[in-house]
Amino acid sequence: MPEMTFRVRWPDGKESECYSPSLVIQDHFTPGQDYPVRDFLQKAETxxxxxxxxxxxxxxxxxxxxxxxxxxxxxxxxPFLNQPDAQVRVLSFKS
Known part of the structure; x- marks a missing residue:
């Protein structure tokens, strides 16, 4: 099963590398796109x-x-859920 990582930038400017055991992440996120925190969380859960x-x-x-x-x-x-303007940016995918 092809796995991948996706890099994100949190509202505080910190960046993280996140793991997925499947390429399905590409169906839910677009590199370079900003997502309101609640939307990002919902998409990540799905x-x-x-x-x-x-x-x-x-x-x-x-x-x-x-x-x-x-x-x-x-x-x-x-910590960002009550900040209506907080955004998470998906920076890149790597498989």
Missing amino acids: ALTQASDRVLARYGFACSRALGQLQAIRQTCT
């Missing part, structure tokens, strides 16, 4: 859950790394 489900369908177990990445994204987004 995409990483789909990616983990693909692993489950193929190998018989969910992808704990994808679910861990989702948890990390949730934690990083939490």
Whole structure:
């Protein structure tokens, strides 16, 4: 199963490399695009859950790394959820 990473810039200017066990991330995000924090979080939840489900369908177990990445994204987004102008930028994809 092709895995990929996607680099993001958080509203505070910090950058992170995020993991997905599937290319499904490309169906939900566009490099160079800014997303309101709530939208980014919702898309990340959908995409990483789909990616983990693909692993489950193929190998018989969910992808704990994808679910861990989702948890990390949730934690990083939490401080910005009450800032209506806060944006997350998807910088790049790497497979």
